[in-house]
Amino acid sequence: MEHLVNSKVKQIELSGIRKFFNLVADYEDVISLTIGQPDFPTPEHVKVAGMKAIDENFTTYTHNAGLIELREAASQFxxxxxxLTYSPNNEIITTVGASQAIDCAFRTILETGSEVILPSPVYPGYEPLIKLAGGTPVYVDTTKTDFKLTAELLAPYxxxxxxxxxxPYPSNPTGVTLTDVELSGIADLxxxxxxxxxxxxIYSELVYEGTHHSIAKHxxxxxxxxxxxxxxxxxxxxxxxxVxxxxxxxxxxxxxHQYNVSCATSISQKAALEALTIGMDDANAMKHSYQERLDYVYDRLIRMRFDVVKPNGAFYLFPNISQFKQSSFDFALSLVKNAGVALVPGSAFSEYGEGYVRLSYAYSMDQLKIAMDRMENYVTNLS
Structure with a gap:
């Protein structure tokens, strides 16, 4: 019956990030710096709010757009x-994660033949959703502008x-951010x-120097x-x-959104309300730790003579590995087999990611130190 499956679905593939993560999962004694997941637990007071919701049987449907008090909190946040100014009554929708929000957005605004411009290298989750909505992804190579989409670069596309x-800024996989002036230039265009x-x-709270800026202001x-x-x-x-x-x-x-999921999980919404109010600044402590890790890993990579742009957000580094004369996949696989360190091949982030690897530093400093030592031994032997 597979021949009856939607042709658009058959043409998309699983994420290259997950494919590589699964490929190396069975190797022993490997430090994996592959997944972009915070290594901190959810703040305790947020977990308590979720448990309280369960204890109080708050387990029913909510308004399709989410609890009004949560939307009010999101508006204030x-x-x-x-x-930014958005009305909680009719301009904010609570979704099942940012991924579902992106899917809903593309399915709402795209039609067959619509083109969507993506600054590349870029998170691989956009392309499949664009194609499923009938659109066509158009990639812009940002490797010559320190991974920034500028108005000048964008205009011809x-x-x-x-x-x-x-x-997508702060960026996955590069961690690069855009300044307000740079966003203003794109807005003018x-x-x-x-x-x-x-x-x-989604990484707006993880900006290390200065503050996050949104093009919505323009x-x-x-x-x-x-x-x-x-x-x-x-x-x-x-x-x-x-959204x-x-x-x-x-x-x-x-x-x-309504016909896709009805509403986000009621229990999670209660926890989210706690996070956006009492926990408005919960990210600060995590951000401080991430910045320490960033500085450490960046310095180690520079000492290993990697060409790498120092990011200002998220928790990724995207070093260039072209000096080793291997594809990003071959380099990453060899690193796993010979050094016990797993990074994501840059090719997972479109063709313009070839020649790079993504390193997530959302891991403990102990793990990062061991991983950097192993990488240094490996690249020294390669040289």
Whole structure:
């Protein structure tokens, strides 16, 4: 019966990140720096709020868009943190993680033949969702601009078919951020055009120098903001995300969301409410630890003579490995077999990621020190 499966589904593949993670899972004594998951537990007070919801039998459906008090908290959070203004009544939707939010957004705004511009290397989760919605991904090579999508770089790729530009900053896999001036330049380029900007800001609370900026401050009416609690509050398994969009767009997003999942988990929503209110600044302690790890790993990579851009957000480094004259897959697999360290091949992040590997430093300092020692021995022997 496989021949009856939707052809769009058959054409997409599993994430290259997960494929490599699964490939090396059976190797012994391997330190895996592959998965972008915080190594901190969910804050205790947030867990207590979730347990309280269970104890009080708060286990029923909620409003399709989520609890109004949670949407109010989300509205206040992004206003205080990033200067964004969204009405909790009709411009915020609580989703099952940021991934579902992105899926709903693409299915709402894309039609067959719509083009979506992606700055590359880029998280591999966008392309399959774009294709399933009938769109076509268009990749822009950012490797010559320190992984930043600039207005000058973007301009030649805009056509009559362009429906959306994805701004995934802070970036997975590079950790790079955009300044407010850089975002303003992109906003000037697309302002007034029939083009949406999907601003994926899931790492917004993990910016190390300065503060996070959103393009929604410049072109609010054209922007769909994606965010959530997975990275900021170490709540990956709770699956709570948010869509922020003008009412004219959000009312259609809500229809897609409603028929997809009805609503986000009631228990998780109660925990999320605690996270966005009492735990508004919970990310600060984690961010401090991440920055220490970033500085340590970056310095070690530089001493190993890797060419690597020092990021300002998220928890990834994306070193260039072209000096070793191997494909990113072959280098990563050899590193596992010969050094006991697992990184993600850059090819998992589109063709423009070839020649790089992604290293997640969302791991303990002890693990990172052992991993760096092993890597240094390995590359020294290669040299």
């Amino acid at each position: 992004v206003n205080k943190k990033y200067g 805009i056509t009559e078919k362009t429906r959306c530009i994805v701004l 697309v302002r007034g055009k029939d083009i949406f900007v999907l601003s994926d800001e 072109i609010w009416e054209q922007t769909i903001v994606i965010n959530g609690l997975s990275k900021s509050h170490s709540m990956t398994g709770w699956r709570v995300g948010f 922020f969009a003008p009412e004219a767009i959000a009312k259609h997003l809500l229809k897609v």
